[in-house]
Amino acid sequence: MASNGVSGLDMEKKSGGGGGVEDIYGEDSATEDQLVTPRTVSVASGYTLLRDPHHNKGLAFTEKERDAHYLRGLLPPAVLNQDLQEKRLMHNLRQYKVPLQRYMAMMDLQERNERLFYKLLIDNVEELLPVVYTPTVGEACQKYGSIFRRPQGLYISLKEKGKILEVLKNWPERSIQVIVVTDGERILGLGDLGCQGMGIPVGKLSLYTALGGLRPSACLPVTIDVGTNNEQLLKDEFYIGLKQRRATGQEYAELLHEFMCAVKQNYGERVLVQFEDFANHNAFELLAKYSKTHLVFNDDIQGTASVVLAGLIASLKLVGGSLAEHTFLFLGAGEAGTGIAELIALEISKQTKAPLEETRKKIWLVDSKGLIVHSRMESLQHFKKPWAHEHESIRALLDAVKSIKPTVLIGSSGVGKTFTKEVVEAMTSFNEKPLILALSNPTSQSECTAEEAYTWSKGRAIFASGSPFDPVEYNGKLFVPGQANNAYIFPGFGLGLIMSGAIRVHEDMLLAACEYTNQHI
Incomplete structure (x- = not known):
């Protein structure tokens, strides 16, 4: 219990001095001059409080708080506000050369001082997102x-x-x-x-x-x-x-x-x-089964699809034309590949009023056995069947690229180095600005690197990846690769579902999220 025996419900909230992560996640708005947990009925004190990650503030506890919560002697005498603690921790994190060490340091921080963990992450999101x-x-x-x-x-x-x-x-x-x-x-x-x-x-x-x-x-x-x-x-x-x-x-x-x-x-x-x-077989079945009875969202199928569609809509500003005028070829026909393909087809159908069966014909998929074509229909898993179009059998990705002549090449295979030099050069041979999306994570599994895409296309490719790549200099120009990562959509999409009180997820919600995200890219 708090040392003064006063419940959090009785504490008067002071104005001013707020901000930081406390306001972001709206739980405890405690600042240096406030009691530590104004909205909880009771809080731990002393040694126990310092080991409670939800309420521990480390050296940010003020003199007044140290007296109120029996912390005298349990902390060094210095009082460091949250900004100063953040500065110290970021300095320490940057000393680690191995990414996994940074990850472990961040997890340790989350387990001892949650509010400082989120302040670091929010204030340094570009640097720390690839870590956590x-x-x-x-x-x-x-x-x-x-x-x-x-x-x-x-x-x-x-x-x-x-x-x-x-x-x-x-x-x-x-x-x-x-x-x-x-x-x-x-x-x-x-x-x-x-x-x-x-x-x-x-x-x-x-x-x-x-x-x-x-x-x-x-x-x-x-x-x-x-x-x-x-x-x-x-x-x-x-x-x-x-x-x-x-x-x-x-x-x-x-x-x-x-x-x-x-x-x-x-x-x-x-x-x-x-x-x-x-895994694919369970993912599709679980989504189909529980989408009718629960508020469910599959990030690999729906989240990936949403962020990629938003990126494709945004890229039209660079390559021109409407979505319906482009031809799409996927390497990978699992959750991500078929999920993206279906959402693209839905958006084209929405824009053109054409039937979904027609808009799917602009989209081709290659799996481990080659191009998905109608002659393979009997052996295909159910989620691949809508993408089996009339075409001769083609085994290799390079041959599929040369035959289909896509304007957009999307990798969702989970297999690295599959967008070879020959594949990228083929894409460049019939596209002024080929769209190349190497989406597989982590970086080691990316279908190609940003440097390879820009170099092999002679700087003409519009490139995005699932994991981040550093900027690339080619022919005196600096190219900053895009990142088509679900992190750009699922937190906001989930927040929208929760705030709206939704009890089911509908396709129109996903399309609205894509269109809104595109406006802010």
Whole structure:
């Protein structure tokens, strides 16, 4: 309890001196001259308070606060305001040469001083986004067992089957507005990382606060652990998840259904469930099944599609023409590829009033077996069938580029170095300004680098990638590559769903988000 025994509800809020992250996520507006938690009924004091990341302010506690909360002697005598603490921490972070060390330092900060973590992230978002999100979060997930220190979310495994509602109630926060959940089967372009995929929900939700303004306490990261097929992890003595092969079929479906029902029962109709990095077969089925009964959003299918469509609309200012006048070729026909393709087709249909079946014919996809054509229809997965057009069979991407002659080339394959010099040169041979989007994450899996795209196209390409690349100098000109990353859309889209009180996600919402984002690119 607070030392003076006064509840937070009785405390008078002072004006002035606010700002910083406290106002951003709207939970505690405490400043140096205010009590630490004006809206909570009671707070910890003394040693316990310094270990509570939600309310700890470190050396920013004032003399008055140190007396009020039994902190005398538990802190060095200096009082450093939040700006000075930020300056010191940014100096320390920049000393680390290895990105994973920066990531670990940021996670340590989040676990001891949440408000300072978000102040750093908000004030230095361009520098720190690649640290807490792609590409560094990919390496963090790969090594999550080794760097694991303190649980950052809720782990629901097959051991909890039949008890998931009880598990949700173990989480200390009651007013949850958004849940980001993964089963770790397809983490970025790195494959099955099982339980170690927790880094993705944690990273996504930190952006919901830093970029979308949601309270951290309203965000819940969840990992569903049904095992892993990653042999390396199964043999790793430090692996933190279930050491068994992945559950599939009915066992998997029953666990996910229990989770979705428990979420709705515990948090209500309006809680947003964002699916992240599920394998293709599960991702499409889960989205189709629960979009009718829950407020659900698949970031890999819908988020990626939205940010790419917004970028394509913006690029028309450079290349000219309408969306309907362009031809699109994808390398990759999974969640991201088919999701982007469908949203492009929907937008063209909206603009031209043409039937969706017609607008899809401007869009071609290449998967691991080659160009998706009508003669392959019987063997195609259901989500690929709308993209099977009449054409001869083509195996190689380069041959597909030469035959289709696309104006836009989009990579969502998860396989690096697939946009070769020959592919980029072919795109340049029949386009004055070829649009090349190498979207796969992390950076190591990008279909080509920014330097390769600009060099091989002789500076003519309009390029964007999923993970950031540094500016490139070519022929005396500086080219700044674009970044088509979901971080530019999902925090705002999720915030809009929550603020509007929506209980379902509709396609028109995604198109509106694309059009609005385009206006601010």
